[in-house]
Amino acid sequence: MRLEQISVFLENKSGRIADVTAVLAQAGINIRALSLADTSDFGILRLIVDNTPKAEAALKKNQLTVGKTDVVAVEVEDQPGGLHRIMDILCKADINVEYMYACINPDTRDKAVMIFRFEELEAAARLLEKNGIGIIQGDRINTLLK
Amino acid sequence: MIFNIEYETMPREALESIQLRRLQATLERAYATVPFYRERLQAAGITPANIKTLEDLQAIPFTTKQDLRDNYPFGMFAVPMTNVVRIHASSGTTGQPTVVGYTARDIGTWAELMARSLSAGGATREDIIHNAYGYGLFTGGLGVHYGAEKLGASIIPVSGGNTKRQVIIMKDFGPTILTATPSYALHLAEVAIEMGVSFQNLKFKYGIFGAEPWSETMRREIENKLHLSAVDIYGLSEVIGPGVAIECHEAKKGLHIFEDHFIPEIIDPSTGKVLPYGETGELVFTSLTKEAFPVIRYRTRDISCLNPEPCICGRTHVRMQRVSGRTDDMLIIRGVNVFPSQIESVLMNVDEVEPHYQLLVDRKDNLDILTVRVEVGERLFSDEVKKLQSLEAKIEKDIKEYLGVSAKVKLVEPKTIARSEGKAVRVIDNRKI
Numbered sequence: 051m052r053l054e055q056i057s058v059f060l061e062n063k064s065g066r067i068a069d070v071t072a073v074l075a076q077a078g079i080n081i082r083a084l085s086l087a088d089t090s091d092f093g094i095l096r097l098i099v100d101n102t103p104k105a106e107a108a109l110k111k112n113q114l115t116v117g118k119t120d121v122v123a124v125e126v127e128d129q130p131g132g133l134h135r136i137m138d139i140l141c142k143a144d145i146n147v148e149y150m151y152a153c154i155n156p157d158t159r160d161k162a163v164m165i166f167r168f169e170e171l172e173a174a175a176r177l178l179e180k181n182g183i184g185i186i187q188g189d190r191i192n193t194l195l196k
Numbered sequence: 197m198i199f200n201i202e203y204e205t206m207p208r209e210a211l212e213s214i215q216l217r218r219l220q221a222t223l224e225r226a227y228a229t230v231p232f233y234r235e236r237l238q239a240a241g242i243t244p245a246n247i248k249t250l251e252d253l254q255a256i257p258f259t260t261k262q263d264l265r266d267n268y269p270f271g272m273f274a275v276p277m278t279n280v281v282r283i284h285a286s287s288g289t290t291g292q293p294t295v296v297g298y299t300a301r302d303i304g305t306w307a308e309l310m311a312r313s314l315s316a317g318g319a320t321r322e323d324i325i326h327n328a329y330g331y332g333l334f335t336g337g338l339g340v341h342y343g344a345e346k347l348g349a350s351i352i353p354v355s356g357g358n359t360k361r362q363v364i365i366m367k368d369f370g371p372t373i374l375t376a377t378p379s380y381a382l383h384l385a386e387v388a389i390e391m392g393v394s395f396q397n398l399k400f401k402y403g404i405f406g407a408e409p410w411s412e413t414m415r416r417e418i419e420n421k422l423h424l425s426a427v428d429i430y431g432l433s434e435v436i437g438p439g440v441a442i443e444c445h446e447a448k449k450g451l452h453i454f455e456d457h458f459i460p461e462i463i464d465p466s467t468g469k470v471l472p473y474g475e476t477g478e479l480v481f482t483s484l485t486k487e488a489f490p491v492i493r494y495r496t497r498d499i500s501c502l503n504p505e506p507c508i509c510g511r512t513h514v515r516m517q518r519v520s521g522r523t524d525d526m527l528i529i530r531g532v533n534v535f536p537s538q539i540e541s542v543l544m545n546v547d548e549v550e551p552h553y554q555l556l557v558d559r560k561d562n563l564d565i566l567t568v569r570v571e572v573g574e575r576l577f578s579d580e581v582k583k584l585q586s587l588e589a590k591i592e593k594d595i596k597e598y599l600g601v602s603a604k605v606k607l608v609e610p611k612t613i614a615r616s617e618g619k620a621v622r623v624i625d626n627r628k629i
């Protein structure tokens with residue numbers, strides 16, 4: 051149920067995201083999901099890609115600081131209250147979401163996919179599954195639907 | 197006004213014979229009471245009896261800041277602690293400042309030298325002195341304080357900070373002399389303007405500024421903005437504190453070194469060879485009267501040159517040119533000594549690997565701003581913003597704690613810190629002084 055995410059440290063300078071996308075494009079990497087968190091000084095670019103080792107190597111070769119973190123891809127009903135149902139389950143169990151962002155869905159069109167970063171990944175994922183929430187296997191996001 | 201006419205205007209010949217006598221006494225006492233000096237002299241094959249002329253001083257080995265650190269805290273004291281009445285300290289490497297001690301007589305000597313300095317800068321016993329140097333372990337505040345009392349002037353021990361209150365005091369108490377770091381003096385001027393207080397309406401006549409490098413351009417700016425006559429004062433805690441040398445307000449052309457208490461030398465910092473008058477090199481001091489903490493050929497790392505020409509003020513003591521730089525990489529940030537190696541130690545404690553960092557110094561609104569740029573490698577990096585922000589906050593807190601100076605930490609990408617010949621450029625000083 052784990053999904054590997056790459057994060058990249060960026061200074062808050064114009065053109066830095068384009069520099070990263072250029073590196074990935076040149077390496078033939080497909081970006082499946084992306085989110086940017088930033089402060090006035092720096093930003094953290096988080097990416098789900100189709101080939102994590104290859105993307106990591108290409109970014110490091112370009113002297114970028116790269117981190118790897120496990121996240122969870124969760125299916126969300128594409129209807130009002132879909133996300134709230136998930137948040138409600140997590141909230142009641144007192145599970146903290148570090149951050150989350152949207153991802154394309156490799157399988158169906160009636161469900162959205164959200165990427166969740168938890169401090170306690172296993173516990174959170176088990177809880178969601180127990181409540182009937184679909185968790186997408188990491189390798190499906192990473193490699194399927196090229 | 198000259199505070200001590202007899203000594204400050206003494207003919208050179210008489211002055212030099214006093215210097216020799218006091219030098220011999222200092223060497224004998226240091227040799228007898230400080231193991232460090234005895235071992236150094238023995239290693240060089242010298243005893244105090246070998247010193248028969250002032251030139252013989254050149255055979256004695258130098259003392260460095262590292263020697264003082266190696267003998268931390270009281271190893272260089274030449275008297276028992278029962279005779280030490282005061283301890284000051286200046287920042288050194290992380291957790292290890294340089295500690296200096298004073299006997300009651302040393303405090304008297306220091307007060308005398310500061311009374312001379314304040315007089316040379318224009319103060320008399322009629323004056324009210326607004327002393328904005330920091331009070332505490334730093335020698336600036338208390339040095340001026342004791343000198344002012346010795347002179348018989350009225351001192352306001354306002355210390356540093358709380359600038360708005362300082363402006364109100366300047367307006368209400370009517371001080372006539374300002375003592376502060378030059379950058380703080382300019383900051384005071386700006387805050388006063390913001391508060392609608394004009395220095396033109398204040399009573400200041402003279403200002404005595406030091407503890408950090410400044411320039412002729414800055415002097416003009418201070419004199420124009422603060423409507424007073426500004427002189428430069430020099431000193432360092434290892435030698436005694438402020439009051440080692442002072443510019444006279446009559447000439448404002450170099451600082452008279454109180455040669456009846458210190459012997460100055462200028463050396464080539466790479467060879468250690470003594471340079472003749474007029475040549476630029478590293479300033480070295482030997483104390484002649486200090487009891488608790490004598491220094492023998494102490495290398496200051498400050499760059500200057502000596503001018504023996506007679507001065508219009510009547511003082512016969514040699515003048516040193518205002519300090520133009522350092523032979524090491526020490527920075528002075530708001531009066532606090534900062535070595536890049538100290539920042540490095542702080543970063544090592546955070547990351548446990550050799551950090552890539554750079555110090556950026558700017559002067560905004562006349563206050564020094566220190567920015568520490570730290571390259572984010574994989575070990576420091578996190579995918580969470582709050583973790584990186586708390587890393588910045590932790591480094592800032594550690595720097596404040598260990599160095600006593602506020603810094604802004606800025607995380608930067610790897611390999612963005614300029615490297616020249618493979619070596620990182622550790623310091624960028626953008627201050628125009």
Ligand SMILES: [Zn+2]
Pocket residue numbers: 443444446447452507508509510511
């Ligand atoms: Zn003079």
